[in-house]
Every structure is written in structure tokens, then in C-alpha cells.
Amino acid sequence: MLRIGVDAMGGDFAPEAAVRGAVMALEQMGGDSRIVLFGDRDRILEVLAQEGCPADRFDIVPTTEVIEMGDHPAKAFQQKADSSITVGFGHLAKGLIDGFASAGSTGAMMVGSMAVIRPIEGVVRPAISSVVPTIAGRPALLLDVGLNVDCKPEVLLQYGLIGSVYAEAVLGIERPRVAVLNIGEEETKGNAQSKATYELMKEQDRFRFAGNIEGSHLFSGKVADVIVCDGFVGNTVLKMAEGLYRINSVLGCNDNPFWRSMNYELVGGTPVLGVNATVIIGHGCSTPLAIKSMICSTRQCVKADLTGRLQHAFNH
Template sequence: MLTHLTIALDMMGGDYGPRSSIPAAVKAVNQNPHLSLILCGNHQVISEGLEKLDSLHHPRLKIKHCNEVVTNSCEPAQALRRKKDASMRIALDLVKSGEAQACVSSGNTGALFLIATHVLKVLPGVKRPALISAVPTETKDPVYLLDLGANVYCEPQTLFQFGVMGSVVASQRLGIERPRVSLLNIGSEDIKGHEGIKQAAELMRKCNQLNYIGYSEGSDIFTGKAHVIVCDGFVGNVALKTCEGIAKLIMHKFTKALKKHVFYKALAFLLRPVIKKMYKRVNPDQYNGASLVGLRGIVVKSHGNASNKAFLAAIEEAAREVERQIPEKIQAVFEQINAAAVLPSSSKIE
């Protein structure tokens, strides 16, 4: 474990802004004695929030005043050009300068993707960064799904690179040397899917650094068939939000049913430990924190509607990535692939 790490937080982004990020920041530093946080946003708002939690003078919480905010309705290109004093931009600048080792934001996804790519740049050999997050499965291990919305359309080469980056993340997080990698498709047979998917599959089959196991269907996401499932950002974003919606629906229906009858209420009391364990297993908050992988720095995207607990999970995810040196490990694998002449010459590291 690192003796000290610093993470920059975009305190103003998302649906709840400081109402969510301030309690999460306070809890994060109280839980981790090695962690310092730079809170980027409106100084007065953040100070008032910290004061309410008796944490205004916490030695490992530093406020970085910012005059602007990247709103959810802000066009990404406009945010890049005109919002240079926004909390999101300043947090990313702190990572670039080395003052922080990672950035966490629940703000505008498109703007975060564009600004992070502009400020931090992609790793050598990487065409485009991708958003990756864990999704619970029937097994003890989650599945890592990418891309989750950063790239709506992806070329075969890009999907291949997502597979490589996803494999590195899963390997580090799960402690597995060769995670199973799959492509999300409309069927498991080799003849299924459009030409781009087939070309991506061929690239993955030829890569010795990947343990490619073929196609997965939507119903395979939760089975544990693969440790990594690759798709374009449009499909991935829909799939992730569908997963979250299903989890919430099941728990809502289950809770509602238990309240209908006195016998069910008594049963619920007896089964409370089991119910809590099950809810903890599927609760989307614990999986909050999609990592923007492929950059020369660590960026974690929290849900826009993240609760205090969910934003805390994103901070914890950023800390884990710093400790595991995810960008450096991704770069090392791409260098191995280049050396094996798997990538086309146009994608080789200069």
C-alpha cells in the first residue's frame, strides 16, 4: 500500500454536486489515513459543507477554488474551449501537473472524456480511451464491461484495444493472470454480427496477450462466462443502465411484497441478514466508478446521480487504481503487443 496518495475531486459535478461529494470526501479521508483530497469547486460552498460536518480544518482536505462549473447540459467542445476554470478542468490539470495522482468527477461524461483526453493525452499506442466498470455476476467475481459511453461508434481496432485494456484492469482487480475476454454480440456463433465485430474478433484471436473466448450475448453478462466483455459505447451504456434498473426493480418489488402481509413482515425480520447480504451484492452504488482507461493518468467517472455512498465508492476505486499503477501496466502490455507485431503499423508506438 502507498504511504500517501492524493486525489483531486470535482466537487461541483453531477446532479447533487457538493451535497453528495462533500460527505463522501470526509468519509474517505477518515477511513484512509494515507489519503489526501483536493476539493475543486466553489470555496464558500465547500467550506460551509465541511463546517457542518466538523471537517473544515481537516489536515488532509484542501480546497481549490474554481469559478466555473461544467453543467450536464454543457456541450463537450464548449466545455473544453471556454471552461478552463471549471472544477472538472482544474481537477484534471492537477493530475497533469502531478499535484494529484487521480481525478474523480460525477460531471458531464462527454465533457470529462474530451477534456481528460486533451489534458492528459492517451497512452502510446492507444487510439481512444474507454469507460470501464464492474457489473455483478452469479459468481464471486464481477465482469468488467467496456466501453460504457465514451465512444458511441468503434472501429475493430478500437474494440481490440478495449479488450487489451479491459484484460489488464480485470487481471489487476481480480488477481487473475489471463482473464477471459469476450465480445458482446447478438449471438455466440462465429457467423453472427456485423463485419466490424467479426474483424475485432479476429484481432483478438491472434493476440497472445489476450485470453479471448469468443462472443457473449446479453444474457451472458451476469453468468460469469467472461471476466471482460467488450462492446461499443452506445451498447455498453444501454446495457449498464439496464443492469442498474433491473437491480433496483427487483429490490423494490421484493421490499414491497414483504410489506404486504404481517407474515411476510415477520419472515423479512428473520431473513434480514440474508436480505442485506443480497442487496449489498447487487446494489449499484458499490459498483459506482467507471474508469476512463487508456489515458496517461487516472480518471474515474462517478454516476451523475451518485449518492454519498456511491461517490465514496468512486474515490475508493481511484485509490485502488493508483496503488495498482493501471496506466503503466496497460502501456507495458501494448509494448509487448507491438513487439509481437500484432498491431497494424499505423497503431504502433512511436
């Protein structure tokens, strides 16, 4: 039985959005999975009653504290020992749950990932990624999208391997193509970082290197399935895409499969890649649909044994 932990107190609209999203996720959980809710038991039960959902469909771990968005992540993680995030990571570290997801404090989630779960041996810096749609009809993976704004070429090389493992295990892409996001496709283009990364990637044999990719081909699906960049560039690209989605929504131009798949609610969250357990971080403004997607993404990563595959990739 897979046990998917969810921070019921995380997000701008918690616990209502988190609990309602968990109720929505029940339909896709299947008999092999169980959702474990961490948070204020009385408030969780209240929302479940409003939804007409029996409480025994979930496991509830009662907590009395919440790490707020304005709290100092590291201090709050330690000082609020009975917070939903801190207790959730404790259960994850002990193997009492198989994955943990939250739309709460990103900083606290990273503290838990790095200090409690810890990076996989051999990983210099974990990354966070984003699945992006393509007009080819299958998703691509962009990483890093904000965790590490400055990256050495050796770190970007590791992102190529991490992204390749994720794309194959979770997205189902056989022998995914890995490319470096650059200002041109030619090998000689780019800054010192991208040139050095290109040299490292073309010499390795751990993944299928496809060269450089320009931003204009990012959503085409024709060049690459995994796009590697530092967190500064990746976060800029991601927020530009989110902004275009919002503009198209206002203009009423999102009625096609490509733009609909740009909706963050359908992705739900991003995994912390390169740590020793499945951790998913969602948007703070997550709606119930986004929470549902986040929970389903967590289950998908667990079922694909993404952590085990990454551990194997870095230790063999």
C-alpha cells in the first residue's frame, strides 16, 4: 500500500483547498494507495463533513502548528516541531509515508528536503523542474526552474542525467533527448557556462545529448525532451509562460489542447529532484484542482520509483 502524505495546512486557501483537493484525488488513487493528511484534525474533519466524505477514507495525523509563508523557513522548521510540514517530513524520513506534498512554504519544504531527507549521494545540487507542453503532443521537462540561480557546468551536466531519468521514468519517454538552453544551436554559441556545459555533455555517455536548443524551439518538441538551464533562466522562462497563459485566459484564447495544458492546475506541483524520497512542492495559490494534480503527481513519482532510479543512476 502506497501512502501519500499531504500537508493539509499548506497553501493560501488551506485547509479547505487542500482537503477538497484530496477528496478529488480519491477517484484516481486506486486500491493500492492511501492519502495521509497532516494538519489540524478538527478543521480537516469539518471540511470533509462539508464535502460529504467519510473521514475513514483518509489517515489523519493531527498537528497543532503551521509554518506560515512569512516565517523564516529554517527557524520555523526547527521551532515549530509540531507543524504539518515538519511532522510530514518526519514521517517521510521514517518510511511511514512514501511521498510528501505541500503547497505551503517552499523554503520550509526545501529545508526538509535538504536537512531531513538529504540529497542522493553524488548529487551536487538537487533541482526543481517543470513539465512543459509541446505542440508535438508530448510533454518536455525544464530544469532547473528556480532552486539554483547560479550553476557550474558540472551541476548542469548532472541536471541532464537527472532530467533524463525523470523523463523516462515518469513521462514515459524512451531515450529522451537532452539539450542545453542557449542563444543559438551552434556549439560555439553562448556564454562561458553554456559552452563548458556543452563540452561536458557531448563527452558523456549516460544520456542522449541533443546539443543546444533555442528558446523559440522550447515548446515545439522537435529538438529536445529535457531542457537544461540554471534556475535564473529556467524561472524566467517558466514565469513568462505562466504570464502568457494568463493573458490568453483574459483574451479567451486558451481553447486548444496546447494552451490548456499550460494551466498549472493540471500539473499541480514540481518534484525536488535529487533527494532520497519523493517530495512535491505546489503553488501557494493552489486550488482544489491543483492540489488534486499535486497528489496524483506524487503518487506517479512514487509508483515509477523515481527516487530509486536516480539513486541507481548516481551510484552505479
